[in-house]
Amino acid sequence: xxxxxxxxxxxxxxxxxxxxxxxxxxxxxxxxxxxxxxxxxxxxxxxxxxxxxxxxxxxxxxxxxxxxxxxxxxxxxxxxxxxxxxxxxxxxxxxxxxxxxxxxxxxxxxxxxxxxxxxxxxxxxxxxxxxxxxxxxxxxxxxxxxxxxxxxxxxxxxxxxxxxxxxxxxxxxxxxxxxxxxxxxxxxxxxxxxxxxxxxxxxxxxxxxxxxxxxxxxxxxxxxxxxxxxxxxxxxxxxxxxxxxxxxxxxxxxxxxxxxxxxxxxxxxxxxxxxxxxxxxxxxxxxxxxxxxxxxxxxxxxxxxxxxxxxxxxxxxxxxxx
Amino acid sequence: xxxxxxxxxxxxxxxxxxxxxxxxxxxxxxxxxxxxxxxxxxxxxxxxxxxxxxxxxxxxxxxxxxxxxxxxxxxxxxx
Numbered sequence: 535x536x537x538x539x540x541x542x543x544x545x546x547x548x549x550x551x552x553x554x555x556x557x558x559x560x561x562x563x564x565x566x567x568x569x570x571x572x573x574x575x576x577x578x579x580x581x582x583x584x585x586x587x588x589x590x591x592x593x594x595x596x597x598x599x600x601x602x603x604x605x606x607x608x609x610x611x612x613x614x615x616x617x618x619x620x621x622x623x624x625x626x627x628x629x630x631x632x633x634x635x636x637x638x639x640x641x642x643x644x645x646x647x648x649x650x651x652x653x654x655x656x657x658x659x660x661x662x663x664x665x666x667x668x669x670x671x672x673x674x675x676x677x678x679x680x681x682x683x684x685x686x687x688x689x690x691x692x693x694x695x696x697x698x699x700x701x702x703x704x705x706x707x708x709x710x711x712x713x714x715x716x717x718x719x720x721x722x723x724x725x726x727x728x729x730x731x732x733x734x735x736x737x738x739x740x741x742x743x744x745x746x747x748x749x750x751x752x753x754x755x756x757x758x759x760x761x762x763x764x765x766x767x768x769x770x771x772x773x774x775x776x777x778x779x780x781x782x783x784x785x786x787x788x789x790x791x792x793x794x795x796x797x798x799x800x801x802x803x804x805x806x807x808x809x810x811x812x813x814x815x816x817x818x819x820x821x822x823x824x825x826x827x828x829x830x831x832x833x834x835x836x837x838x839x840x841x842x843x844x845x846x847x848x849x850x851x852x853x854x855x856x
Numbered sequence: 857x858x859x860x861x862x863x864x865x866x867x868x869x870x871x872x873x874x875x876x877x878x879x880x881x882x883x884x885x886x887x888x889x890x891x892x893x894x895x896x897x898x899x900x901x902x903x904x905x906x907x908x909x910x911x912x913x914x915x916x917x918x919x920x921x922x923x924x925x926x927x928x929x930x931x932x933x934x935x
Contacts, residue, residue, distance in 0.1 A: 640925045657909065665924040687908040692917055694924050716905040719919050722929065741929055753926045761921050773922075780925070792926065840926050 539616030540585040542605060546626045548613050549765060550578050553832025559613055560835065562762040567836070568611060574604045582620070630766040632777065634660040634689075636809060640780040640791060643668045645677040647785065647801065653684035655805035662691045667749065669783075670698035670725070675707055682715045692719035698745045699726040705734060712736040724748055752792060752856070758836035768822055768835045772843075775817045779809060789817065790840045792856050817843050820851050827853045 544550060547563040550570075557575035559568040580589055586605070593601050608614040617623060636659035641649075643666050656664070666681070668674055674697070685693065695718065697703070703723065712718050713736070720737040724745040731740060741748070759773075767773050780788045786796040787808050798808035808814060820843060822834040829850075831837070843851040868886045870877065877885055893900040903917040 638924060660909070663920050663924055665927075687906045689907050689909050690905075691915075692919055696927065716903045717917055719917060739929075743929070748927055748929065751926065751928070753923065753928055757928060759922055764922050767922075774926075790926070838923065838926075 539618050540587065541617055541620040542581050542586045542608065542614050543617065543620050543623055544578065544608075544614050545612075546623060547762070549626065550575055551832050551835060553834075554830030556832060558832040560760055560765060561613070562760065562765065565760045567758065567760060567833070568613060569832075570604075570607075573600075574607075577601070577604060578614075586616075626762070628766065628769060630770040634662055634777060635806070636661045636779055637777040638663045638665075639778070640665045641667065642781060642783040642791065643678065643681065644783050644785075645669070645671060645674055649681045650684050652781075652800045652805065653681065653688060655800070656685075656690075657688040659805060659809070660689045662689065663694075664690050664692075665694045665696065667745070668695060668697045669745075670700040674700075675703075675711060679711070679714075682711075682717075685717060686715065688717075690717050693717045694719050695721045696745065696748070697721060697723050699723050699728075699740075705731045705738065708738050709734060709736050712738060750792070752840045753838045755837060755839065757838070758833055759838055760836050765835050768837070770821055772817050772820045773822070773838055774840050775820075777818070779805070787814070789814070789842075792840055793842055794856075795842075817851075825851045825853065 544559070545563075547561065549560045549562070551558055551560060552572060552575050555572070557570050557572050559570060561568065577589070590598060590601055636656070639656060639661050641664065643649075645668075664685070666678070668678055678695070682693070693715070697708075708721050708723070712721060720739065723738070723740045724743055726740040726742055730742075764773065767776065775789045778789070780791045781800055782788065782791060782796070785799045785801040787798045787800060787805075788796055797811055797814040800808075822828040822831075822837060825834075825843065826846065828834040828837065839853070841853040841856065844854045846852055867889065869889045870885050870887055872880065872884055892898045899916075904914045905917050906913050907915040
């Protein structure tokens with residue numbers, strides 16, 4: 535560790551976020567959170583411009599001891615480093631940009647419907663990630679294969695499949711599917727009553743939980759996503775609704791399948807027409823800073839919530855029940 | 857030195873015949889064999905798909921860093 539240098543600054547992969555009662559340093563390299571008192575957060579702001587010695591000289595007695603403890607904490611946890619050239623280490627840019635019109639799509643697959651037109655439309659949005667929820671039933675894999683065939687040359691980078699198990703479902707058939715369609719990222723089988731198969735190489739998992747219970751639960755508020763991409767997204771836009779469509783069993787398009795409101799139907803309208811509607815995009819630019827419930831929460835850029843929002847008279851937003 | 861020294865943590869190999877080794881620096885006798893699959897840059901475990909829009913037949917499949925949706929399943933739920 536370098537202990538020389540006039541200035542002490544945070545590594546650029548660390549970001550200090552202030553909350554109402556405490557602050558936290560997001561470490562994007564390790565994916566960890568280091569909670570610190572607000573007084574240390576203020577000190578970090580001061581240290582970006584002033585040399586360590588100057589700041590220390592302004593303090594006396596116990597304050598100086600606390601300052602030394604803070605500096606020691608930052609160094610021991612490898613959160614900050616000394617340098618004589620603080621301007622050579624600018625803060626990480628805070629903008630978020632993605633070229634896609636839609637980044638994420640969730641589709642409740644209906645084996646009785648034709649998704650060829652939708653696949654084409656999804657490709658035009660340059661969509662990157664797709665989650666397909668497949669209901670139980672005879673022939674589900676054959677109809678699913680038809681959809682995957684349509685998606686074979688699209689812009690999708692990854693496809694996750696959630697499959698409700700039935701007595702005909704076999705691991706070997708899933709393995710073939712996994713190898714046949716290389717856009718598949720993972721296959722998750724729900725409601726699986728048999729002994730959980732092990733030892734296979736493919737990313738195929740089996741869970742006993744019922745599909746309904748899995749789909750109906752919002753992402754828990756005590757699980758935090760700590761990475762640079764997510765931080766930039768959530769500090770600029772709504773981390774869940776931004777550039778996302780979710781399509782129900784009958785083709786209805788929503789911001790989230792847990793919501794009631796629908797904005798159109800993929801079997802009757804073009805996806806581009808639905809997603810360009812202002813009402814559909816109304817929450818895209820609402821970052822967690824603008825949500826009253828999260829404003830004072832230092833972990834606001836790590837939360838992944840799906841709750842609908844309500845505009846308040848102050849121009850901010852409040853969470854609403856599903 | 858007559859005593860042969862071995863490093864238990866590394867199995868040395870050479871890909872050259874003795875004829876060439878005599879002309880090469882000594883460390884060509886002590887090469888370490890690494891499996892291609894253990895090197896990320898070799899893309900040995902990468903799955904490739906296609907993208908017509910990108911004119912690519914080697915379109916890398918990758919797992920997004922953030923969840924696809926509200927679904928969170930944890931390993932302990934296997935029981």
